[in-house]
Amino acid sequence: MLGVGMVGYAFMGRVHSHAWRNAGAFFDLPVRPRMAALAGRSRDQAEAAARTLGWDSAETDYKRLIDRDDIHIIDICTPGDSHAEIAIAALAAGKHVICEKPLANTVAEADAMAQAARAAATAGVRAMVAFNYRRVPAVALARQLIAAGRIGTIRHVRAQYLQDWIIDPDFPLVWRLQKDKAGSGALGDIGAHIIDTAQYLTGQRLTGVSALTHTFITERPLPQTSTGLTAQAAAGEQPERGTVTVDDAALFFGRLDGGALATFEATRFATGRKNALRIEINGSLGSLAFDFESMNDLWLYETSQDQAGFRRILVTEGDHPYASAWWPPGHGLGYDHAFVHEITDFLTAVAAGVDPSPGFDDGAQIQRVLAAVERSAAHDSAWTTP
Numbered sequence: 406m407l408g409v410g411m412v413g414y415a416f417m418g419r420v421h422s423h424a425w426r427n428a429g430a431f432f433d434l435p436v437r438p439r440m441a442a443l444a445g446r447s448r449d450q451a452e453a454a455a456r457t458l459g460w461d462s463a464e465t466d467y468k469r470l471i472d473r474d475d476i477h478i479i480d481i482c483t484p485g486d487s488h489a490e491i492a493i494a495a496l497a498a499g500k501h502v503i504c505e506k507p508l509a510n511t512v513a514e515a516d517a518m519a520q521a522a523r524a525a526a527t528a529g530v531r532a533m534v535a536f537n538y539r540r541v542p543a544v545a546l547a548r549q550l551i552a553a554g555r556i557g558t559i560r561h562v563r564a565q566y567l568q569d570w571i572i573d574p575d576f577p578l579v580w581r582l583q584k585d586k587a588g589s590g591a592l593g594d595i596g597a598h599i600i601d602t603a604q605y606l607t608g609q610r611l612t613g614v615s616a617l618t619h620t621f622i623t624e625r626p627l628p629q630t631s632t633g634l635t636a637q638a639a640a641g642e643q644p645e646r647g648t649v650t651v652d653d654a655a656l657f658f659g660r661l662d663g664g665a666l667a668t669f670e671a672t673r674f675a676t677g678r679k680n681a682l683r684i685e686i687n688g689s690l691g692s693l694a695f696d697f698e699s700m701n702d703l704w705l706y707e708t709s710q711d712q713a714g715f716r717r718i719l720v721t722e723g724d725h726p727y728a729s730a731w732w733p734p735g736h737g738l739g740y741d742h743a744f745v746h747e748i749t750d751f752l753t754a755v756a757a758g759v760d761p762s763p764g765f766d767d768g769a770q771i772q773r774v775l776a777a778v779e780r781s782a783a784h785d786s787a788w789t790t791p
Contacts, residue, residue, distance in 0.1 A: 508768030590651030
């Protein structure tokens with residue numbers, strides 16, 4: 406049994422907690438995880454979260470998790486500004502690490518994390534970056550079909566990640582809108598996902614990009630406590646506002662090292678779109694299309710068979726990736742299942758003594774792409790190499 410210590414317990418912490426609780430209930434794991442402790446800055450809030458989410462105990466400092474002999478895995482679910490510090494310390498202490506994406510806030514941090522992971526691997530310590538969309542069954546099936554040559558030579562990749570949760574100008578200035586904490590905005594938060602998904606599916610990497618980024622709303626209300634908001638409202642005052650220091654949207658195109666052309670769009674201002682990660686790949690023999698808002702469907706067109714157009718594959722059959730562990734055919738999966746698959750794959754790699762995928766080197770490569778996008782956008786869409 407391997408003890409797990411998780412740092413952070415907000416949105417991602419809740420999703421990861423669900424995955425740690427349920428991986429062993431549905432998959433035949435080679436090693437069982439124990440949810441030993443979570444860490445957060447507030448003792449009261451951390452203890453409450455531990456009780457709610459199923460952790461045995463709580464700490465107020467991630468260093469206490471690393472020091473504990475009963476903890477073998479550190480799960481990092483914090484904002485990006487703390488990823489490098491926590492991961493490097495955990496790896497040096499011989500703890501396996503799974504870290505939320507993007508890997509870091511800068512290329513220098515990501516490279517330092519990748520170097521630490523390579524050094525730790527010589528002692529059997531493993532590290533993985535948590536790009537959960539790889540573990541959606543339809544995405545995993547698409548990768549299998551592409552690898553088998555079903556759509557031929559890849560010509561085009563077009564990827565979008567569309568959300569709308571900050572379209573209200575009075576939405577508060579949360580940490581995801583502050584560069585010192587998040588690294589970037591839509592680009593790193595959701596653009597990193599479509600970069601990874603495109604490279605994962607095609608087996609190719611971006612060699613250069615030309616980009617635009619834009620911030621639509623440059624100032625937002627500072628976050629307030631409920632008491633503060635009530636007091637301001639009673640006094641007829643407008644809330645104090647702060648500057649948004651990240652992008653709201655990023656558009657870029659690039660070339661993959663296998664010769665394909667690729668376009669990417671990441672925005673949190675696509676009104677009406679809630680979590681639309683979309684990707685279409687066109688090849689010489691066919692095409693594949695996927696939209697996470699219909700996550701159990703994969704659309705396939707093959708020139709040899711489907712002259713009338715795309716056909717829908719409902720990815721819930723027992724021989725589809727991951728699906729045999731779950732429900733009868735036609736009983737769809739949801740967002741949370743990808744994280745259960747992620748934890749299952751991570752534990753399987755750790756038990757086998759092999760590096761899980763994607764590793765920190767993969768995360769660092771994506772960080773270089775993100776940095777290239779920012780540099781290109783800062784220089785009038787100049788062609789920029791990662």
